[in-house]
Amino acid sequence: MNAFLTGYSYWDNTPRGSAQIARPVIHRQAGGTGTYEDPVTLAVGHVKRNGRSYMDYPAGTKFYIKNLQRYAIVEDLCGDGPKPQAGPCHSGYQGHDWLDIYVGGKGINESWVDGCMNRITGIQPVILNPRPGYPVSPGEIAASGCATF
Incomplete structure (x- = not known):
């Protein structure tokens, strides 16, 4: 898909200057x-309904991001405020x-990290519930310069 x-x-997370996550699974x-x-x-x-958050994908769902050559796992929420469903x-x-x-x-x-994030922003091919064995370029994404392959 x-x-x-x-x-x-780390710089634009909520709370700012942290690596805090809302739905830890393995981290x-x-x-x-x-x-x-x-x-x-x-x-x-x-x-958000009745003070509870319902995620678009359940915590623990895995993806493979082809252009980043990395596996990813749902462990956090995107969107703040009382009505995150109204956000992008x-x-x-x-x-x-x-x-x-x-x-x-x-x-x-x-500011360098912001530029790095801009380089990966866009429509990208991903695999939902991937099998192991796809090519991986391991390491922190920002440390790699947000390189895509």
């Missing part, structure tokens, strides 16, 4: 190397589901 991919960093904080065994944290849209993370982009991958960036210049 094709999805609209964006990145979020205590956002991270991961991108391998099948250690996928990168991914945030997805959600709907839940409604998607031009008919595509919105996925927000954690790029890291702690210890890297914030």
